Amino acid sequence: MSKDTEKKGITSWIDERLPVFTFINHNLRDYPTPKNLNYFWNFGSLAGVTLVIMIITGILLAMQYTADTDLAFDSVERIMRDVNNGWLLRYIHMNGASMFFIIVYIHIFRGLYYGSYKYPREILWMLGVVILLLMMATAFMGYVLPWGQMSFWGATVITNLFSAFPVVGDYIVTFLWGGFSVDNPTLTRFFVLHYLLPFAIVGVVALHLVALHQFGSNNPTGIDVKSDGDTIPFHPYYTVKDYFGLGVYLIIFAALVFFAPNFLGHPDNYIPANPLQTPAHIVPEWYFLPFYAILRAVPDKLMGVLLMFAAVAVLFLLPWLDKHRVRSAQFRPYYKQFYWLFFIDCMILGWVGAMPAEGIYVTISRAASIYYFAFFLIIMPILSRYEKIGELPSSISSAVLSDKFDKGTENYAK
Amino acid sequence: MKKTTTQAKKDSSQIDEEKRDFLFVTTAGLAIAGGAVTAVSLVNTMNPAKDVLALSTTEVDLSPVEEGQSLTVMWRGKPIFIRHRSQEEIDSASNVSIENLKHKATDDSRVENPKWLVVVGVCTHLGCVPLGQKIGDSKGEFGGWFCPCHGSHYDTSGRIRKGPAPLNLEVPPYKFVSDDIIKIG
Numbered sequence: 001m002s003k004d005t006e007k008k009g010i011t012s013w014i015d016e017r018l019p020v021f022t023f024i025n026h027n028l029r030d031y032p033t034p035k036n037l038n039y040f041w042n043f044g045s046l047a048g049v050t051l052v053i054m055i056i057t058g059i060l061l062a063m064q065y066t067a068d069t070d071l072a073f074d075s076v077e078r079i080m081r082d083v084n085n086g087w088l089l090r091y092i093h094m095n096g097a098s099m100f101f102i103i104v105y106i107h108i109f110r111g112l113y114y115g116s117y118k119y120p121r122e123i124l125w126m127l128g129v130v131i132l133l134l135m136m137a138t139a140f141m142g143y144v145l146p147w148g149q150m151s152f153w154g155a156t157v158i159t160n161l162f163s164a165f166p167v168v169g170d171y172i173v174t175f176l177w178g179g180f181s182v183d184n185p186t187l188t189r190f191f192v193l194h195y196l197l198p199f200a201i202v203g204v205v206a207l208h209l210v211a212l213h214q215f216g217s218n219n220p221t222g223i224d225v226k227s228d229g230d231t232i233p234f235h236p237y238y239t240v241k242d243y244f245g246l247g248v249y250l251i252i253f254a255a256l257v258f259f260a261p262n263f264l265g266h267p268d269n270y271i272p273a274n275p276l277q278t279p280a281h282i283v284p285e286w287y288f289l290p291f292y293a294i295l296r297a298v299p300d301k302l303m304g305v306l307l308m309f310a311a312v313a314v315l316f317l318l319p320w321l322d323k324h325r326v327r328s329a330q331f332r333p334y335y336k337q338f339y340w341l342f343f344i345d346c347m348i349l350g351w352v353g354a355m356p357a358e359g360i361y362v363t364i365s366r367a368a369s370i371y372y373f374a375f376f377l378i379i380m381p382i383l384s385r386y387e388k389i390g391e392l393p394s395s396i397s398s399a400v401l402s403d404k405f406d407k408g409t410e411n412y413a414k
Numbered sequence: 415m416k417k418t419t420t421q422a423k424k425d426s427s428q429i430d431e432e433k434r435d436f437l438f439v440t441t442a443g444l445a446i447a448g449g450a451v452t453a454v455s456l457v458n459t460m461n462p463a464k465d466v467l468a469l470s471t472t473e474v475d476l477s478p479v480e481e482g483q484s485l486t487v488m489w490r491g492k493p494i495f496i497r498h499r500s501q502e503e504i505d506s507a508s509n510v511s512i513e514n515l516k517h518k519a520t521d522d523s524r525v526e527n528p529k530w531l532v533v534v535g536v537c538t539h540l541g542c543v544p545l546g547q548k549i550g551d552s553k554g555e556f557g558g559w560f561c562p563c564h565g566s567h568y569d570t571s572g573r574i575r576k577g578p579a580p581l582n583l584e585v586p587p588y589k590f591v592s593d594d595i596i597k598i599g
Contacts, residue, residue, distance in 0.1 A: 060459050082464040085455045243441075 027213060032231035033238055034219035036400050040114075041217060041238075042245035043107040049246060050100045051205065055198050057093040065145065067191035069184045072147035073272045091261040097139050098264045099253050101287035104132060108315075113339055115327030116218040122319040124211035127204055129315045134201045136312075139285065141194040147187065148269030149279050155182045155190070157282065161295075164305040181275065221399045222327025223392060230396040281356065289353030290346050294372065296357045297365040307369065314376045321376055324384040326392065334387050342375045471599035473591070476530065484547045486535060489598045493535035493543055494586060495559070496596075499570060504528050506557065507571035517582045521571040524585050532596065533572040534586050537561040539579035544568060559583070 015021040064083050066075040079086035108128070111117055117125035144155045159176045163169040178185030216225060225231055232238075256263065264286055268279045284292050291308050298304035314321075329336040345368050352365040393399035472489045474496065479485050485496040499507075507521040508528075525531055537544050539561065545551040546559035546568075554560030554567035556575045561568075566577030573582040588598040 056456065060456055063460065064463075078463070078465060082466075084458045084461050084463060086459055086463070088455060089459050 027209075027234075028239070029233065029235040031213070031216075031234035032225070032228070033217055033234050034225055034230060034396055035232045035237075036219050036221065036396055037217060037238065037241075038220050039241075039245060040106070040110040041219075042242055042249075043103050043110060044212075045242045046245060046249050047100065047103045047107055048205065049249075050096060050103055051198070051201060054093065054096045054100060055202075057089050057096065058195070058198065060089055061093055062195060065191075067145070067188045069147060069187055069273070072145065072187060076146045088257070091257045094265065095253070095256045095261060097142065098285070098287065099249075099256070100135065101139070103249075104135065105287070108132070109343060111218075112318075112342075113329045114218055114220060115222050115322070115324075115329070117318045118322070118327050119319070120215050121211070121218065124208060124214075125319060126316055127208045127211055129312070131201055131204050131208060132315075133312060134197055134204065136288070138194055138197040138201065139287065141190040141197075143269075143285060144187065144190045145194060146269060147273045149271045149273055149277075150266045150269040150282070152182060152273035152275065153278055153282050154284060155186065158284075159186075161305045161308075164302040166302070183275075218327060219396060220328060220330060221393060221396055222330070223396055223399065226395045227397075283354055286350065286354070289351075290349035290372075291353075293349040293353035293365045294369045296353070297362065297369040307373075311372060314373070318376070318380075322380040322384050324387060326389050331389050331392055332383070332387055333389075335383050338375060338379050338383070341371070345371045345375070471597060473595060473597050475595050477594040481529075486547050487598070489534075489586060494598060495531075495533050495535040495547060495572070495583070497531045497570075499529055499531055503557065503570040507569060507573075510569070510571075510573075516574050517580065519571075519573060519582055524571050524573075524582070526588070526590060526596075530596070531570070531572060532586065532588055532598070533583040535559075535583070537563065537566055537579055538574065538581040538583065539564055539566055539577070544583075 011021055061079065064075065064079045064086065066072055076090070079090050081087075083089070111125065111128070140154070140158060144151045159173055159182065162172040162176065165172065174180065176186070177183065178189060216231075219225075266283065266285075271279075283289070291311050294311050295304045295308040298307055324332065324335070326332055329339050348364065348368045349372065352361045352368065355361040357365075470490055472487060472494075474485070474487050474494075476485070476496065476498070479496065479498045481498050482500050483498050485498075487494045487496065497503075504521070510521075512518050512520060521528070524533075535543050535547070540563065542561050542563035544554075544559035544561040544566070546553040552560045552562075554576075556567050556569035558568040558570045558572060558575075560566070561577065561579065564578050566579035567575050568579075568583055569575050571582075572585070574580070586598050588596050591597050
């Protein structure tokens with residue numbers, strides 16, 4: 001803080017009128033951060049960087065893309081073949097979507113494990129769920145733009161979800177399409193919204209950060225910061241840690257882009273859209289698979305759709321479903337086990353989502369869907385009430401430093 | 415925080431400054447190099463693409479153009495003025511004293527074959543397309559072209575003679591592939 005008074009010249013002249021440097025200093029330099037953050041706390045900044053990568057590559061792609069049913073597919077192929085480094089641009093953007101979801105899912109599971117959604121960070125958490133929803137909408141509409149077979153039929157299936165609603169369903173779908181099937185009006189509006197929504201995401205991210213900096217980061221112990229001794233300045237400690245994490249992340253990202261750019265995609269999307277023929281096996285992108293599995297697990301159309309939406313919506317209620325006073329799963333022996341079961345459950349849902357909806361897969365997807373909701377709606381409220389916990393460390397420092405605590409965790413683990 | 419800063423101060427005597435500088439410079443250097451390479455690759459996508467460059471030559475058959483007539487063709491998205499000049503026009507272009515020209519160039523240096531003048535039909539002032547190709551167009555005071563935007567007059571060699579334009583109409587790269595056919599670009 002003492003640095004504020006030392007500023008001189010042009011910097012202080014600007015800062016007095018527009019306190020950008022004070023702001024940077026306050027939020028990226030001196031910003032007191034719990035000193036025990038582990039690498040799972042890198043994923044917020046990684047998500048931010050990925051958003052920037054997506055916006056930059058997206059803007060450059062939009063300069064070459066044509067949103068017209070007759071021209072869209074060819075314009076994407078032109079990007080791949082004729083535009084200088086167009087293949088690179090598109091592969092970064094395409095795989096960037098997958099990387100973004102990987103990062104954000106890890107970010108969410110981190111919050112779930114360490115109780116980052118609890119008091120006083122409820123709004124921070126809910127803003128995060130809003131970002132997730134916006135990301136899903138953006139990713140879905142982006143996948144439609146190349147106008148391949150998967151684009152077209154994915155758009156058809158997803159928009160038809162809304163036809164499940166009684167009475168208004170058909171009107172909603174006609175409205176979404178701007179016609180009587182997925183066609184040119186649908187493509188043009190999807191393109192506009194796909195370009196618009198990321199900037200809405202930027203806005204919500206800004207709110208997310210404001211809410212974060214109100215109370216600061218949670219930490220692996222879930223214990224509040226009690227004194228200056230519990231924190232270290234953000235710079236250089238976490239700038240360096242985030243920077244290192246970014247390097248590792250970009251290596252993985254680059255490996256995907258350069259060596260397996262179509263690994264996560266579907267070959268059918270390199271066939272131009274044909275409204276007269278549905279592909280034999282239609283699956284969404286991998287990041288939607290768990291939700292897709294829940295949709296298919298339910299034999300009733302409307303219930304399936306409602307449950308799928310509920311699977312995301314339930315996250316909004318999380319701060320009130322889990323009212324246990326201890327945040328971190330580290331100190332909650334039962335929650336920890338149910339948590340890992342839930343993690344495995346999500347993986348299973350993702351797996352059956354990619355399988356054909358028949359035979360044993362239906363049974364598995366039903367069992368997994370039941371556990372998904374039971375975890376939030378039954379297990380969490382019960383645990384908040386009855387889960388007994390041992391003694392918590394008195395502060396972050398003592399948790400990090402004392403031997404007593406180390407023995408303590410061993411006991412909990414047993 | 416106070417505690418940690420005093421702690422850091424106490425240890426600062428043991429810090430190997432040289433090693434720190436090395437780490438800092440290599441890290442920042444690689445980041446800047448990587449960022450620069452990425453930025454150049456991405457910005458390069460905005461340069462003309464292969465399909466655009468593939469359109470950079472145009473062949474034109476001159477046989478239907480009678481003496482005194484003009485032809486406009488597209489090359490790289492720009493109009494190319496081709497004029498089949500009469501002897502009178504050739505003479506008026508080559509009899510001008512070079513000294514009097516704003517942008518000095520002999521008529522000879524601007525044509526492959528004096529009968530055919532080939533120029534880019536874009537005014538060198540601010541990019542308008544001059545008049546003078548169609549019958550009934552104003553050809554300006556020097557019998558060539560006249561730009562209606564800001565009043566530049568070009569002569570029968572496409573040279574600027576009067577008005578704000580600084581340069582003569584550009585002569586595109588072209589050659590005669592046969593007596594009647596030219597390839598522009």
